[in-house]
Amino acid sequence: MAVDLLSDTLADLRADAVVTGHFSLTAPWAFLKGAVDGAAFRTVFGSPFYVIVEGMAPVRVETGDFVLLPHGHQHVLASSPEVTPVPFDNLMADQGIRPSFDTPLHFTAGGGGSVSDLYTGIMVYREAMRSPLFSVLPPLIHVRANDPAVGPWLASTLMAFIRESMSAQPGWAVAAARLADVLFVQLLRAHLASAIDHTGWLRGLMDPQIGKAIALLHRQPERSWTVESLSAAAGMSRSRFSARFVELVGDTPIGHLTSYRMYLASGALRDPRRRLIEIAESVGYASEKAFIRAFRRWSGMAPKQYARSMRDPYDMAKSGAQPAS
Template identity: 85%
Template sequence: MATDLLSAALADLRADAVVTGHFSLAAPWAFVKPAVEGAAFRTAFGGPYTIIVEGMEPLRVEAGDFVLLPHGHEHVLASAPGVAPVPFDDLVAREGIRPSFDTPLRLTAGGGGEVCDLYTGIVFYREAVRNPLFSVLPPLIHVRANDPAVGPWLADTLMAFIRESMACQPGWAVAAARLADVLFVQLLRAHLASAISHTGWLRGLMDPQIGRAIAQLHRYPERDWTVESLAATAGMSRSRFSARFVELVEETPIGHLTAYRMYVASGALRDSRRRLIEIATSVGYASEKAFIRAFRRWSGMAPKQYARSMRDPHDAPYAAGAPYGA
């Protein structure tokens, strides 16, 4: 049951664009990468490095490990924790490099010590902010190369991605985006398989009774669910179900139902051929007005306005103004 729901959540992930880079860094070195509107991943060969995300302890990353920042948080990358970082943009400018969105960034910097070959990428997903899976992912995911949850396919996918993105053969951008989809999914699968604890609806999903209710809610969002009917699905009393759901998922059952319905509807709005009432009905709303009110509260805009923004490439998060340099 849990596997089926996770597969459904992962199946929705589609990269709109990807920016890649290869940094050859000789110790000592350190720089600050600004926050981006995308999911950033890192892997390195040669020397280890340290990554620091605000509010978290410095993390030592060994050669071959994978690091994923699902929300694109600002972070420091360094050869060692004590090295003073410089802004990444200053480092690039100092090397005389003019970043280009459609060309992988190649950078050589640092001192004369051990070399770390860092391969990086930023994957842009328009719907990441509203994806129910993204909402419960931590700021930093570290997948160790020797983790039992990591199969040889992960390293193979990574190497295919690196070769495709750095060679810049015709069609490389599309190929890299598709490989990034696969790589991202595999990283998440490894994380979910090895993580000791989860948060939000993932934690609820692991609970036999609450997970049963979430499974039905996600499978049939159009049903006229109530707290009572969800509690019955879980085989619990209404009060016990509500308390347990909030404890695990950190939101009310109806709050989670509404958020999931809106997420499903946001994907359906991409199809200009579907009528609004059809979409509203498919997620449990009998009238357009009720659906429009709920959708506006969730997204901050009316459904039609949201649909236009999703079809307009200039509204994508990686359009003008998005930081360059993976």
């Protein structure tokens, strides 16, 4: 049950755009990367480097390792934690580089010492960033090259992504985005296979009884679920089920259901052909008014306003907007 639901969740992931780069860096070097609206990954060939996220110990990244920042947190990349970082935007400006959606980013910097070849990607996921999966991922995921959960497919996918994204052949942006999807899913699978301290709904998913209830909520979000019907499906008393659900997931059963419904609705709102009442009914609301109230509480804006606020990253590129580097 847990594996099936996890597969369903991962199948929903699809990058709207991807920004790629190759940084050839010679020690000593360090720069501060601001927060980005997307999931960032880093890997290195040559000398190891460090990733530092505020509030966390520095993470040493060896050749062939992967670092994934699912929420795009601000972080420092450095040849050593002792090196004072410079803002990444300043580094780009000094070299006359302006990051763009339609051009892979490449530059050389550093003090002339040992070489770290960093390959990076920022995967732009919009509605997915509100998904139950993203909500329980840590700020930083480190997948080691020698981890038993890492198979040869991860390295081969990475090399295909690097070749496709850096060649900039016709159609590279779409191909790189699809390869980034595969790479991201494989990184998450490796992390979930090796992680011990799952939290949130993933932790609940691993529990035979609570996992069954979560699977039902995700597969039939339009149903009029109650705590009573869910606890019966899980084979538990109402009070024991409620307490166990909150303990593992960190939210009530109905609270989790509402969040998942709104996540599905936010994706449906991207299609201008779908009527609001149709979307409302597909996630379990009999009236537009009830759906609008719930959506506004979840997103801070009405559904139509939310739909208007969503702009395609490629359209942004065409209009001259630049990605967060």
